[in-house]
Amino acid sequence: MSGTLELKALENLIARVALGDRSAFSSLYDATAPKLLGVCLRVLKQRSVAEDALQDAYVKIWKGADRYVSNGLSPMTWLITIARNCAIDRLRASRRDVGSEIDTVTETLAASGPSPEQSAIAGSEARRITSCLDELEATRGEAIRGAYLKGESYSDLAAKFDVPLNTMRTWLRRGLISLRECMER
Amino acid sequence: MSDPTEKDDESARDSALAAEYALRLLDGDELRMAEARASADPGFAREVAAWHEDLVTLTDPVAPVKPRRATKGAVMTRLFGEASRQGMWSAVGIWRGLALASMTATAGLALLMVSQPGTWLGTGTVERPGTSAPAPLQLAEIASEDGSLRLLAAYVPQTDTVEIRRVAGEARPGRALELWAIAGADAPVSLGLIGEGAQSVTLPAAVARQLAQTPLVLAISDEPAGGSPTGQPTGAVLAAGPVTTL
Known part of the structure; x- marks a missing residue:
């Protein structure tokens, strides 16, 4: 901060x-x-x-x-x-x-x-998000950063990574779950 | 349901949902459901808050950018109205009222100057009419930095009084606003408490004498109800302004 x-x-x-x-x-x-x-x-x-x-x-x-x-x-x-x-x-x-x-x-x-x-x-608990984002598959980390810092929606992200909307959702949710697991380690 | 992995899965899904909500990725029914949960389920709300705290660290590398000056003024106007940002010279009507009400001798000059600000604001010099000109008008705008508290004061030499009009702001509940005159590096001299409406304050003789020599600053401090118990400002100085001679 x-x-x-x-x-x-x-x-x-x-x-x-x-x-x-x-x-x-x-x-x-x-x-x-x-x-x-x-x-x-x-x-x-x-x-x-x-x-x-x-x-x-x-x-x-x-x-x-x-x-x-x-x-x-x-x-x-x-x-x-x-x-x-x-x-x-x-x-x-x-x-x-x-x-x-x-x-x-x-x-x-x-x-x-x-x-x-x-x-x-x-x-x-000091969950260290940055290092954990770096541990994720690069595109997933980038998608989460984009959603937070640029306010990108699922459809923005789907277009950006050129995947169907539902694939993007599944992908990002998995990314978030891995992120949480990493931060709780 | 007692299967630990199932519980873990559920909590992982919940956490991902909290993150999607914090990230503002949800819409439609999903958004409405998450909202309902955030207000009804403290555990979920806690998870959302935890995600906010985590995610906000992504803004650590974001460099601050100084906003344009006008942006703060626009915020103040949206919240507190036009009066909060009026400059001294836009309050012509108030000056005119002051002049008419209490400055019989100088009213002619005051009106002349106030109604034609361009003639003297531009050059900074005033051509005073003739040798019989009355004493110059001494005015002060006492304003806080953000304009939330603002008073106008005019000195009436005939009676050694200061006419005061409050334009914006008020004392906090249970507190009082006290007016002070400060000459140079001297200790502030109390001119009394600021009341609700128009007010006339008699200047102590010493302050009146100084007005002619030393530049005087008028200031307002936040004090306990009834005024400063010590005779000196005890609370924060909320607003200040120099006495200017027109």
């Missing part, structure tokens, strides 16, 4: 944002927006669209900060996940009308999840 701020400081800022503290929100933006824009730019190549997605993300962050404590994610994970979701929303909205479906994903993420203690346990 390459946050500009320490974990505690970020948590503190988010807690103040949850109380409606605009200056804390401003500081949170200054500290994290460059990283989040970097993430948006991986999904959306066009700068202006990525900046729009970044706006969406901070609107969601302001509105969802009061539910942050209950979602069990570390602060940068929460922020990056929101930014990535907003970027994928923009990406997919530009292709077809996905409407409310996508919104629900972000909302569900914010509304449910383990307690902070549970998440601390999950975090301390």
Whole structure:
């Protein structure tokens, strides 16, 4: 996690944002927006669209900060996940009308999840995804990276690797299962 | 069902489903089912969160990119409305109101300058009308960096008072906003608490004298209800702005 701020400081800022503290929100933006824009730019190549997605993300962050404590994610994970979701929303909205479906994903993420203690346990397991992705068959690793960093869907991936959609699904699911096994070793 | 391999298979399938959900690969019925599970089944929600924590490390090599300046302003406007980003000079109506309400002697000059900002903003010099010109208008915009708290203040030399209008922001619940005058490196002098509406504050004589010599800064701090117990700011300085002479 390459946050500009320490974990505690970020948590503190988010807690103040949850109380409606605009200056804390401003500081949170200054500290994290460059990283989040970097993430948006991986999904959306066009700068202006990525900046729009970044706006969406901070609107969601302001509105969802009061539910942050209950979602069990570390602060940068929460922020990056929101930014990535907003970027994928923009990406997919530009292709077809996905409407409310996508919104629900972000909302569900914010509304449910383990307690902070549970998440601390999950975090301390320190599953090393990068080395495990490298252990996978190269194309599977690449597909998972593409799905996460570029927001690629099954049909994008099927087209990219030139395989039928269902083959892509089976393939990627197997990849995810191997990945999990590797990370639990 | 008691077969351990079957259980393992099931948990592996669940984990893959949680990952697909976190990756946003699901759609249609699969997506709806995963959503329902994420809100009803804490074990599944935990698995989704664990995947998020794992996957997010893929963004470690992603280099930060500084957003355009306008993006932050656009966020603030979307959340807090236009008032949160109005620049000092766009609040002409407020200045005009201030001038009309409390500056009889200088009203003519104030209106002239405010209604034709281009004539003096462009060059930075003002041609003051004649030798009988009243004292120059002294104004301050006290604003937090993000514009969420913003006040306008005008000094009325005839009465040694400062007229204050709050444009945006308020004290946090149970807290108060206290106004301070700071001359150079001197300790801040309290001008009292910021109230709800329009307000007129009498300047302490020492501060009024300094106004003529030292550049003065007005600042607002976050204080306990009733104001700073020490006579000096105890909470965060939320907003500040220099007194400018027009």
